[in-house]
Amino acid sequence: MEIKIIDKELKNTINVEFNYKVKSGEIDFKNEKVIFGVGEKNKITNKSIKKILPVLLNFVKNLKKDITFDLRDFDESLSSYIFYYLIFSEVKIKDLKSDKEEKEEKDIYLLVKNKQLPALVKTSFVGDSINYVRELSLLPGNIATPLYISEEAKKLSKKFDLKYEELNFNEMEELGLNALLSVARGSYNEPVMPILKYSVKNAKKTILVVGKGITFDTGGISLKPSKGMEEMKYDKCGAITVLGIMKTIAEMEPKINVIGVMPLCENMPSGNASRPGDVVTAYNGKSIEILNTDAEGRMILADALAYGIEKYKPDYVFDLATLTGACSVALGSTYIALLGNNQEFIDLVNNNSKNSFDQVWQLPLTEEFNDMMKSKFADIKNISDTGDAGTITGAAFLSFFVGETKWIHLDIASTAYVKGNGPTGAGLSVVVESILNLEKKK
Numbered sequence: 001m002e003i004k005i006i007d008k009e010l011k012n013t014i015n016v017e018f019n020y021k022v023k024s025g026e027i028d029f030k031n032e033k034v035i036f037g038v039g040e041k042n043k044i045t046n047k048s049i050k051k052i053l054p055v056l057l058n059f060v061k062n063l064k065k066d067i068t069f070d071l072r073d074f075d076e077s078l079s080s081y082i083f084y085y086l087i088f089s090e091v092k093i094k095d096l097k098s099d100k101e102e103k104e105e106k107d108i109y110l111l112v113k114n115k116q117l118p119a120l121v122k123t124s125f126v127g128d129s130i131n132y133v134r135e136l137s138l139l140p141g142n143i144a145t146p147l148y149i150s151e152e153a154k155k156l157s158k159k160f161d162l163k164y165e166e167l168n169f170n171e172m173e174e175l176g177l178n179a180l181l182s183v184a185r186g187s188y189n190e191p192v193m194p195i196l197k198y199s200v201k202n203a204k205k206t207i208l209v210v211g212k213g214i215t216f217d218t219g220g221i222s223l224k225p226s227k228g229m230e231e232m233k234y235d236k237c238g239a240i241t242v243l244g245i246m247k248t249i250a251e252m253e254p255k256i257n258v259i260g261v262m263p264l265c266e267n268m269p270s271g272n273a274s275r276p277g278d279v280v281t282a283y284n285g286k287s288i289e290i291l292n293t294d295a296e297g298r299m300i301l302a303d304a305l306a307y308g309i310e311k312y313k314p315d316y317v318f319d320l321a322t323l324t325g326a327c328s329v330a331l332g333s334t335y336i337a338l339l340g341n342n343q344e345f346i347d348l349v350n351n352n353s354k355n356s357f358d359q360v361w362q363l364p365l366t367e368e369f370n371d372m373m374k375s376k377f378a379d380i381k382n383i384s385d386t387g388d389a390g391t392i393t394g395a396a397f398l399s400f401f402v403g404e405t406k407w408i409h410l411d412i413a414s415t416a417y418v419k420g421n422g423p424t425g426a427g428l429s430v431v432v433e434s435i436l437n438l439e440k441k442k
């Protein structure tokens with residue numbers, strides 16, 4: 001199915017009119033025209049429309065003609081949201097089934113006014129990138145290896161004129177990225193850290209975006225239970241989302257430098273894997289006691305963040321990670337957990353999230369949680385003794401590798417995929433929206 005934007009009514013399509021007087025979710029179909037009730041005009045929100053849109057889509061699927069949705073009456077936010085919803089739910093993402101069902105599909109046209117166009121163009125970039133992230137995230141660990149994803153990053157760099165750099169295993173050893181390597185050593189597939197750079201002349205600011213890319217997480221020696229372990233292929237979603245963010249930025253061309261860093265490796269048990277109790281010295285010199293080899297995401301992010309910040313001297317840093325199971329206990333699959341070290345930056349991202357397709361919720365990150373990460377035998381340990389406040393202590397661990405640079409951590413563990421149902425691209429929209437706003441900020 002294709003979704004096309006038009007500014008004049010077309011003949012030979014069935015027109016869907018959104019009506020404020022008909023009860024929300026009710027459909028009236030007469031003379032090739034669908035009247036769809038959306039409820040009172042000033043009470044419609046993205047959330048209320050999300051609830052009723054499936055009813056409409058089910059209905060129009062059975063109609064034999066192309067469809068036009070008349071969105072001229074909606075504001076930018078609502079028309080963008082409907083467009084996004086259609087891209088997300090109606091454009092089929094590629095999977096690995098051998099019998100590709102090629103049904104003859106109809107097109108959807110969105111009838112809009114000129115002033116709605118800029119917001120819809122942005123939505124089309126963001127929506128397409130989110131589907132790109134979902135397709136890549138869906139790939140299993142035997143296909144989407146660290147090497148495979150770095151090749152994908154190379155492809156993007158050629159297509160969009162981004163600069164490509166990478167650190168390979170030997171370079172990581174030389175530089176002392178020992179926290180990352182402590183995770184990667186147990187695996188036959190070598191780690192790699194691709195870096196994509198989008199730069200413009202006279203940019204006033206540089207943003208660093210780092211994404212956790214564990215291409216498969218068995219837990220390592222602290223092995224996970226086998227039930228549901230197949231979904232640990234989604235432990236790379238942070239890094240893949242960084243790829244999607246770089247794609248969107250390259251397409252939208254803001255006047256701000258953006259650097260995407262993707263530490264990629266597997267977390268496997270083997271004779272080479274880290275043991276609980278091992279102590280390693282990270283890139284920034286901090287020693288870490290590994291108490292649980294399944295708390296590996298923070299190990300690879302620790303080095304990626306410290307390296308990226310030292311090398312590129314960004315003004316602002318984001319990291320995206322499927323970091324903690326505790327995230328779903330705290331916030332369910334509704335909100336991305338947002339933590340950081342600068343309230344002004346947090347407020348900015350929080351506000352920008354309202355114009356994005358993500359929802360975020362701030363959790364506190366104060367000194368007490370840093371204390372919970374102090375180790376008896378090393379500077380810090382990779383999990384706290386109690387396991388309390390797991391999402392916060394995960395962020396507290398990362399804060400030891402960030403220093404004073406303004407930083408935001410987005411824990412997407414409970415939002416990056418729907419259990420049993422595939423990846424969502426969570427986090428892309430709010431980070432892109434924030435980058436576009438940081439460009440304008442004095």
Ligand SMILES: [Zn+2]
Pocket residue numbers: 217219267293294295296297
């Ligand atoms: Zn893990």
